[in-house]
Amino acid sequence: MNSYTEENYLKAIYKLVEQDGEAVSTNAIAEKMNTKAASVTDMLKKLSDKKFINYQKYQGVTLTAKGEKTALIIIRKHRLWEMFLVEKLNFKWDEVHDVAEQLEHINSDKLIEQIDKFLNFPKTDPHGDPIPDANGKLLTPKSKPLSAFNVSDNCLMMGVVDHSPSFLQYLDKMNITLGNEIKIKDIVEFDKSLQIIVNKKQTFFISNDVAKNILVKTK
Amino acid sequence: MNSYTEENYLKAIYKLVEQDGEAVSTNAIAEKMNTKAASVTDMLKKLSDKKFINYQKYQGVTLTAKGEKTALIIIRKHRLWEMFLVEKLNFKWDEVHDVAEQLEHINSDKLIEQIDKFLNFPKTDPHGDPIPDANGKLLTPKSKPLSAFNVSDNCLMMGVVDHSPSFLQYLDKMNITLGNEIKIKDIVEFDKSLQIIVNKKQTFFISNDVAKNILVKTK
DNA sequence: AAATAAATTTAGATTAGTCTAAAAATAATT
DNA sequence: AATTATTTTTAGACTAATCTAAATTTATTT
Structure with missing residues (x-):
């Protein structure tokens, strides 16, 4: 399995690539992760060894298909948990993020599929962000x-x-x-x-x- | 906050004290935690520094009031999550343990109190074990x-x-x-x-x- | 195109948690 | 009570993730 930290890096890289549409820099990742560039470089080597990212020294990174799927499955869990918190546990849409950051790392396929079912298969989270499917496929709503x-x-x-x-x-x-x-x-x-x-x-x-x-x- | 690992040690010590009714040995903890005695000794020093346990070299350990409360709050979370999995997500009582082991470390007071309310304040978990209250007080059912x-x-x-x-x-x-x-x-x-x-x-x-x-x- | 600035990587330390092997303390046995 | 066995602790090393400071590479300016 992947560590909590690896998952957070993949998620950060996914969001930066999505936002900027190109290879992301070490510094951009460092800022997003609230860490230092040197730490990022170490992690990039590791993620590259594990085939999660395409990484050439000094050239920035993109996600491999494997990395993107992994990132999207974490995002799926995050958004389903946010929906659960709002729909079932009386959380406001501005209160859910920090708890979902923790819950997204819980490892159980049955759990997340049952949460999905319990919520009646929602298409978006409480902020309108689309929820990827169990295979990590994302249908972006046109907005x-x-x-x-x-x-x-x-x-x-x-x-x-x-x-x-x-x-x-x-x-x-x-x-x-x-x-x-x-x-x-x-x-x-x-x-x-x-x-x-x-x-x-x-x-x-x-x-x-x-x-x-x-x-x-x-x- | 306390680390995932510290929480697991406290829980293990609580269960061993509850079971044996006396100070627990380094080896007993090592066995319960699937680790080595030397690792346990290191952690006992740390938990002792943090005032979670009473520890004298070679004399075994008991929990302080602070340690017991902390352990019971983790057990509260574990048992409430087990109940949630069985009552709301169609888990069987033999399937819940591993997932609850992860969920018990999620840190959010609001989350756990809302889960409690959502379940209508259950007194016991799916195995009949009593659920400690939010202050870490336990009413043991007479059985x-x-x-x-x-x-x-x-x-x-x-x-x-x-x-x-x-x-x-x-x-x-x-x-x-x-x-x-x-x-x-x-x-x-x-x-x-x-x-x-x-x-x-x-x-x-x-x-x-x-x-x-x-x-x-x-x- | 040379010099400077910015970004990135390497080198070497640090921390939490773990390990093995050896030393020390306690318990059990003769 | 002395010896042996068991338990526990210490010493020193390892891994994952982090850091600072220095070195290197790439980008920007003059």
Whole structure:
């Protein structure tokens, strides 16, 4: 089996590759893992020996098929546990991350498949992120940032980019949650802030920075 | 916080003290932890420094109040997770141990209290073992081995001594489960085997060894 | 294209937990 | 009580993951 630490490196590398779309640097991994570049280099050698990553000295890394599958299965567990915490144990969407970071490393196929079944096979986690299947296959839902839409577009809230508790709490306060309808009433020329109508009821302004972090699709 | 390994040592020491009722030896711990005596000595020093155990070289160990509370909170988590697996995720009582060994180390007060609530505050785990409360207090249910009773005594199945999958599967096959009524019809003079009537329906023989491992109380 | 800056890797230590082999302490036996 | 056996501890070494500091490679600037 792989160690807790190896799993966390694979997950970090997966997310960086997903984000940047290219080979990721030692420093980028070090920052994400809150560790030093020298430690990362040591681990990269190990992950490379185990065929989880493609690694050439000084050239950055990408995941092999084996590494990507392993990363996606950890992400599957993380997201299923988040869903469980919110749906069954009264956690808020801004409280689940740290616990799921621990639970994702529990090793039991039966456990995770039963959790999946218990939740009735959810497609996304509480933040709208897609849940990979048991083989590590991911169906990415088609969504774009709200900031990419225009005046009078009518959208459906699909997820978030920033997952920080403070951002999620802000969305709660504004009543912006998964599945809500968001219609763009106006876009301010000066700062690109948006006036939006949520669920045909509340009308208010959000900054363009906020809009960039809200994922929606056209309704 | 305490490491995964420290927690496992504390749990092992708790169980050995509970079983033997006196200071436990380095070798006994080594055997229970599947490790070597030299490794145990190292860990005992560390646990002693942290005030979890009373330890004098060559004299064996007992738990301090702090150590016992810590052990009981780990046992609380283990037993609540076992109950969750059986009650909510279709695990059998002989399948839960290994997964619960992992889950017991998850660190989140909210998580474990919500699991407790979700299960409607169970008093015992799937094997009839009592679940300590959130402060590490344990109410031991009064039960004795079936082998301590006499002909025509009518008992209620309360738990098991041996927790091995093979023993639990045997009990399943014989339809002996928690809460069943067990009446002693006869005790064979020769080998002390027992003829029992389960739930007023099935009558059959069990060995004295088996009877020693079934915990009951008088109905 | 040479010099400088930035990123990355190597070298050598450190910590937690483990091990083997040897030494020391306790227990059992004659 | 002396000897032998058993248990426990110490000494020194190993692995995984980390670190700092120095060396090396790659990238950027002049």
